[in-house]
Amino acid sequence: MDLRSQFVSTASALVDSDPRVAVVLAEISADQFAGASATHPDRVLNVGIREQLMVSMAGGLALAGLRPIAHSFGAFVIERAWEQVKLDLDHQDVGAILVGAYGSYDWAEGGRTHQSPGDVALIDTLSDWVVHVPGHPAELDAQLRSAAADDTRVYLRIGGRSNPEAFPTHHDAWSVLRQGSAGTVVAVGPTLRNTLPAVSGLDVTVLYAPTVRPFDADTLRSTLRTPRIVMVEPYLAGTSAAHVARALADLDHRQLGLGVTDPDPHRYGTLADHDRLHGLDPRSLRQLISGFLIP
Amino acid sequence: MKSRTTSGYGELGRLMGLLTGDEKHGPSATSTLDVIWVLYDRILSITPATVDDPARDRFVLSKGHGPIAYYAVLAAKGFLGEDQLAGLASYDSRLGHHPDRLLVPGVEFSSGSLGHGLPASVGMAHGLLVRGIGARVICLIGDAEFDEGSNSEAVVYAGGIGLANLTAVVIDNQSSSHGWSGGIGRRFAVEGWLVHEIDGRDHEAIAAAFLSTAPDAPTAVVARVEPKG
Structure with a gap:
């Protein structure tokens, strides 16, 4: 299983098991979440190609007591909706899990518009974010489950080819x-x-x-x-x-x-x-x- | 914090005076005054004692500019002590030129940059539904704030899913440079919102508009006030 498929699998399982978890999508990956959406139409939301709304809604869902997971390509969830990340999550002091796919150049054929090598540097201009860069599906699974269980601000960066071996940790230690x-x-x-x-x-x-x-x-x-x-x-x-x-x-x-x-x-x-x-x-x-x- | 008292509409001018040091306030400072007053006086189920109650109604002031009227109403309703109104936007004040939810009890959303409150209110309203909480989310925006495209994302989506526990109130003082041909209410109506166009100074009309909602659509209240000077 690749990293992105693992994300869909773990997030779908979390929607099933934890009534606080809500997934917000802006069309990207909506097909992969079709099963979870059919079972939990109120907590797997596809807002269409509206990334500003996706991130602002994540802030609003968190303010209402849910645990939002917002996902698109990194270029869109972090960079296109940057002021929403800055103001509707960080400035409100609410948590969310943002999940960016395609890493820096996973789809090199797609060119610059679908690449986000600056995402972690941008997150570094804010405070109190956890940034996971899983190198293996088993690591991603553990990271996403632990992120869903609390209320912190988390960026989960999905990109690159997986490593042959996993090194999951419980305390984010190297x-x-x-x-x-x-x-x-x-x-x-x-x-x-x-x-x-x-x-x-x-x-x-x-x-x-x-x-x-x-x-x-x-x-x-x-x-x-x-x-x-x-x-x-x-x-x-x-x-x-x-x-x-x-x-x-x-x-x-x-x-x-x-x-x-x-x-x-x-x-x-x-x-x-x-x-x-x-x-x-x-x-x-x-x-x-x-x-x-x-x- | 000193003991809080509640006071009436007639006190709002004096309270704004404590905030600004001026006795008189122009139309743009008070464009939101009557709508916010009626909301806190007659519509919203929220008191200083219930600011953390999950079942409370939520008021989101998206148009964070010119929050004097908002602060005055919060003071009149006892969310703020009168002693906190002096020294607006000074280093030791909780009250700035844009409100901060971490600093002011009862403020649901920190605003200032335009176009954030309505999309966040969509998430809030949806989250309350998911949790089975029958509370309302009422979000105030300005007609020029509506220029920001993020509002359009929210209007289309909330109308599409029929988010009935969401109400947007637009304070229309015709301050948008390019205007809204045919009226701003059309932008909501075409996406399936229930729309009320009212005089934003008429307390009875304001209250009636907020009390008239639909079971399967969000509500928009366009409150016309004097054009921005």
Whole structure:
């Protein structure tokens, strides 16, 4: 099962089991939710191609005591409806789960209009958001279930090819995959798939982060041997740079942010083409990481 | 907080004076005054004691600009103490030029940027239905605020699903630069809303409009007041 199908499956199960949960859609994925909608027409809502309304309604549903899940492509749920995210959720101090699909360039053939490499950077201009970047359907399932059970503001970012192995955690902590002495590589969500072969044989610590906000500074610090950090993120390169700098503020350190470079390269192609374009394929990653950590 | 008292319509001018330091207020400051007064005096099931009751009616002031009349009514009805009216929008005041639900008891929605209240009210009204709560959501917008396209999204959708526990009230002081040919009520009527066009200063007409709703359609009340000067 891919990440997006897992989202539909888990969200549909949650609508079934939790009378607080309501899914709000703006046409995208409405077909996949047809079954849940037939069973729960009052809590699986398709408002048509109206993303502003979708996000504002999520705010209103939360104000009425429900737990809304609003979903579209990341470009539309976060960027098109940005003021609604900012004012109708954050400013009202109510919670919701926003779910953005297509990651940064999952549909590279579709071009810039359907890509959202800036979504996490935008969320970072607000406070108190949880940002999940699952790299495996089992992680997404656990994250969505735990998000549905509370009232926080959550962005669940669905994108990229799944990793072969899942690392679900109960406290949004990062997994320590390897320990080494030349520095630390943090792979976020689906970037682990290309990062693991890239660091094969290198003497580095490898951490895996399916959740990036809150930023797990504790695990970064407690496993730190050499204060050199490489963040590999599936959205804009350097998005977490301020968090790394804050976590290591009392240490002389160096950091490198890898991720999406030019957000609008005016190129179509495949996901793999764009991995190479941004230096996120295994070969480019190995060159960039070893060049920085092991000069 | 000092003890709260309630006072009548005749006190609103004095209360606005406490807020602004002026004795007189122009039409644009008071365009919403009569509608909001009638809502809190005769229509809405909400009191200072029930601001957290899930079953309360919700009033959403989407047109957050010029909230003096709103604050005055909240003070007259005891949601705010008169001692809180001085120092409007100063650092220590709860009352700013746009209301904040985290700061003012009884304020359901923080507004200011136009075009957010009605779409959020659609979610609120729907959420109350899902929870089996028979409360109303009444959202106040301005005729120029209706320029914002997000309102159109809400009008079409709420009309389409027949969201009967939602009422929009439009304060029409003809302040929209390009206007609404044939009247703003047509935009609601064509989407299946029950529409009342009334004099926004006539308390009996205001109350009658809010009490006349449909079982299967949202209600729009277009309240005409003097043109913005």
